[in-house]
Amino acid sequence: MLRLGLLCVLLTLSGVLGTELTFELPSSRKQCYYEELEKGVKFDIDFQVIAGGNYDVDCFVTDPQGNVLYNENKRQYDSFSHTTAMEGVYKVCFSNDFSTFTNKVVYLDFRFGEEKPLLGVIDKNTALTQLESSCVAIHEVLKVVADSQTWYRLREAQDRTKAEYLLERVTFWSIGETVLLFVIGIGQVMLLKSFFGEKKSSLMAST
Numbered sequence: 001m002l003r004l005g006l007l008c009v010l011l012t013l014s015g016v017l018g019t020e021l022t023f024e025l026p027s028s029r030k031q032c033y034y035e036e037l038e039k040g041v042k043f044d045i046d047f048q049v050i051a052g053g054n055y056d057v058d059c060f061v062t063d064p065q066g067n068v069l070y071n072e073n074k075r076q077y078d079s080f081s082h083t084t085a086m087e088g089v090y091k092v093c094f095s096n097d098f099s100t101f102t103n104k105v106v107y108l109d110f111r112f113g114e115e116k117p118l119l120g121v122i123d124k125n126t127a128l129t130q131l132e133s134s135c136v137a138i139h140e141v142l143k144v145v146a147d148s149q150t151w152y153r154l155r156e157a158q159d160r161t162k163a164e165y166l167l168e169r170v171t172f173w174s175i176g177e178t179v180l181l182f183v184i185g186i187g188q189v190m191l192l193k194s195f196f197g198e199k200k201s202s203l204m205a206s207t
Helices: 002-012 129-206
Strands: 017-025 030-037 042-051 057-062 068-075 077-083 088-095 104-112
Touching: 017 030, 030 104, 042 057, 042 068, 042 088, 042 129, 057 077, 068 077, 088 104, 104 129
Parallel strands: none
Antiparallel strands: 017 104, 030 088, 042 077, 042 104, 057 068, 057 088
């Protein structure tokens, strides 16, 4: 059990590095994320707008010399992969300049580095081949589960935002209809009273 636990710890340490965050992007503003990378490192970027307006945002990525590696406008979600050609600070920016009043909530997943072979950290002369295979299979399944959980969490957040927005509109519409019904009811009562008042005045005049 101790050797199996050590094996699983070593497998856990062999993953790629990265950052996963969710942030609010104000209207008419731009926010950037910076990462210092070495030459020849592959990085992957996944982003998605989960709340705000039409769920779109501008995104661009630049290298240390300011060269644009990726530039897309008004995207709801997208992915980008690149292998660095030089060492330095790489910049990922999100812009909401085209939106005057609406803030956006953006999810960003920035990963870099190559995942090492899981079995490369284990001595091949040991008798744990079956345990190694089991841990590798578990590791691959857990990666799929983690990705699925992230996807479902984003969809849940986006659907919840849409539901709250729809609830707000329905509430305002219901309040407006209620006020309109009261106004129409009061207007009809006043109109009927004016009819009876005119008839009473005409009767008094004729007598």
